[in-house]
Amino acid sequence: MASEEIDINKVRAETPGTKHGAHLLACGSALTSSPVLDAVTDYLRLESEVGGYEVAQDQVEMLDGVYDSVAKLIGAQANEIALLENATAAWCMAFYSTSFKPGDRILTCEAEYGANYVAFLQRAERDGIEIDVIPSGSNGAIDLDALETMIDERVKMIAITWIPTNGGLINPAKEVGAIARRHGIAYLLDACQAIGQMPVDVADLGCDFLSATGRKFLRGPRGTGFLYVKTERLETMEPVMIDHFSADWVEPDRYVLRPDARRFENWENAYALRAGLGVAVDYATDLGLEVIQERAFGLATYLRGELNNLPGTTVRDLGSQQCAIVTWTSDDMEPQATVKKLRSNGVTIGASGPNSTLLDSRRRNLPVMFRAAPHYFNTEDEIDCLISALANEIHQSQT
Numbered sequence: 001m002a003s004e005e006i007d008i009n010k011v012r013a014e015t016p017g018t019k020h021g022a023h024l025l026a027c028g029s030a031l032t033s034s035p036v037l038d039a040v041t042d043y044l045r046l047e048s049e050v051g052g053y054e055v056a057q058d059q060v061e062m063l064d065g066v067y068d069s070v071a072k073l074i075g076a077q078a079n080e081i082a083l084l085e086n087a088t089a090a091w092c093m094a095f096y097s098t099s100f101k102p103g104d105r106i107l108t109c110e111a112e113y114g115a116n117y118v119a120f121l122q123r124a125e126r127d128g129i130e131i132d133v134i135p136s137g138s139n140g141a142i143d144l145d146a147l148e149t150m151i152d153e154r155v156k157m158i159a160i161t162w163i164p165t166n167g168g169l170i171n172p173a174k175e176v177g178a179i180a181r182r183h184g185i186a187y188l189l190d191a192c193q194a195i196g197q198m199p200v201d202v203a204d205l206g207c208d209f210l211s212a213t214g215r216k217f218l219r220g221p222r223g224t225g226f227l228y229v230k231t232e233r234l235e236t237m238e239p240v241m242i243d244h245f246s247a248d249w250v251e252p253d254r255y256v257l258r259p260d261a262r263r264f265e266n267w268e269n270a271y272a273l274r275a276g277l278g279v280a281v282d283y284a285t286d287l288g289l290e291v292i293q294e295r296a297f298g299l300a301t302y303l304r305g306e307l308n309n310l311p312g313t314t315v316r317d318l319g320s321q322q323c324a325i326v327t328w329t330s331d332d333m334e335p336q337a338t339v340k341k342l343r344s345n346g347v348t349i350g351a352s353g354p355n356s357t358l359l360d361s362r363r364r365n366l367p368v369m370f371r372a373a374p375h376y377f378n379t380e381d382e383i384d385c386l387i388s389a390l391a392n393e394i395h396q397s398q399t
């Protein structure tokens, strides 16, 4: 595939992992680039040389700049960003800091991520909220007409997953946002799998909260993530837990919350990883999210096409326009054992179990599936390697 805009040789040269095989699992934890690796290791080295507190003082501008980078990536302001250790922590901060009363309703989607759904269940049990699932239309994406009809004065939040953990589906996050705005309902968007593979603009999406991770399509270090909180929401939201970073202890009997989204953070942090996250975000921004999307989606389309030619193989992706996550099942191979075998032959993909998206898995009667996600630094040759490895496994299982 020719990409006029991404210098594939350059990005591959800056991705040391490409020398060790075909890593086709950006939706799991993508290969980091050498600038990210350098940022993390350089920062750690400084900590070892002059001390952690001292480096944080010396590097305060760079560390503050990470908020600017993330804000720029999603069209937000730096004061609307909290840096957290993963997407789940970010999502939970928004969800658990929102108060509900018994009978309040939350609308979610069939592709909702397991971590989010168990949190709904906990609050249903604890706080008496009702969870209602927006049905999917014929293409598998959220049915917007159905969503409209479900709204009443008891609906206090729409919380959906934009791109599920295990498939090509892209839910209509912007259209959902328009409905949420029109009805004045809080909108919490899980953008964990969208961030880094396509443009994300919070104003366009109309969301109040957006959670995301660093290690997937953004190619940041593990243990990084962030939460966006719209300024208007910040003014009225009390974090579910606070410490003396999120709130100033101003009198023996009184505290004052920080004015910005950092009220959802706490005092101690992995600054080396933050340094890496900042570099990963800038790397993606510099390449351009449109061209990243074009190339990653294009490679995924190529992969789906090749999978369709393999015997006994069924691609399971939903949606009209499909993203860079590809899932499939095979009549001849068990995913977990095959993934292990492929990895020992230098091809990395994954397996995804029904519990990550239980509603969708039950509805479609899905077993454990194969999961892969090419990113812009991958090549068609690497996909060909995957396909011939799979064809080989199928052949062996049949003889």
Ligand SMILES: Cc1ncc(COP(=O)(O)O)c(C=O)c1O
Residues within 6 Å of the ligand: 086, 087, 088, 089, 113, 115, 161, 163, 164, 165, 166, 190, 192, 193, 212, 213, 214, 225
């Ligand atoms: C859709 C979705 N949301 C949330 C998460 C959780 O992200 P993290 O592991 O960074 O908390 C994942 C992880 O796979 C995911 O796929």
